[in-house]
Amino acid sequence: MDKVKLVVFDLDGTLVDTMGSFANHAATLMERHYGLLHETGYSQYIKTSGLPFRQQLEVLFPRNHKNAYVAHQFEEWKVENLDDASFRPEVEDIFDGLRDLGLLIAISSNNLQQNVDHVSQQFPSQIDTVLGFRDDKFHKGEPHFQWLETHHNVDRSEMIFVGDSLNDCRIAMDCEVPFLAFPTTFSIEQFLGVDPNVDHVDPITGIVAWIEESQDQIRTTELPMVDSSFSPWIGRNTSA
Structure with a gap:
């Protein structure tokens, strides 16, 4: 990722x-x-x-x-x-935390588009994109991820899809989008049965810290390698 x-x-x-x-x-x-x-x-x-x-x-x-x-x-x-239908009470703090990290926020649902639009009005300034089911050609999965790639100029490897269902996990795998499980509807053991490498957060408030930690790991791996053969003492006159 x-x-x-x-x-x-x-x-x-x-x-x-x-x-x-x-x-x-x-x-x-x-x-x-x-x-x-x-x-x-x-x-x-x-x-x-x-x-x-x-x-x-x-x-x-x-x-x-x-x-x-x-x-x-x-x-x-x-x-x-x-x-x-209302958002979980902790969602506002999650959105604020993700915004503080400079991240975009999208919703991808197979609920009807007009329903998703209605519910999402609770956070109109924090959600960048709201995608619901429109027809058999536009739904959660490949059509939504293609739309997000095009309109936000973001590669799939730069997304993280957060979902509670095993089908969400399967969709992410099929579309090659990194997935983070929220094991409320299904247990983490059930998610691991679909993807043995799946990661998860529980409670969902842990997502901000999870992303921060993953970003720190990426920054660490991007640091230039130190040449262990170099010594600052080589070539110095230490006899004085």
Whole structure:
């Protein structure tokens, strides 16, 4: 990883503690429309989190004719409950700390673009870029990272992607973006099962110190090598 210039955050489950309510409502819909036990639907939603809900349904119920309708019901419910979604209380201090380091801040989410825009209005001056799901050609992953590279003139090696789901970790690996796990939805052991070299922060407030430490390590490795064969005493007349 090069020196970090841009920190890319997942939204739901990472900056906003919405995973429990999302999983509960998704499970209710799956029980109602597919006959799945509520507890099974809850766990399956968590397991496939990080994908747009329509894609989650396609994973769980491939080519089912109900998927589009159920996904629409879920997205409507999220819009109706947007005002209940708020950033974790520690996020403001995290953003301030990253700003003090001179870093750019972006959000990359598979929640609908208008939903991500609405929630992100809580920090309009601190978030540089807000990217949500627009269509099948613009979503979290390759399309978002390409956009960030182009518009911020930042290489992927200069980004760090922070997320709470195993799919976030897989996306980062597929897109060759350094990843930092926030193990709330999944344990660090589960993340290590996806990427044995994954690093993590817990609590999320540790991200500022983690980046500072990584930058210090980079600066140390960039220092010029000292020629150990050189001695300041060679050639001096020490006989006097």
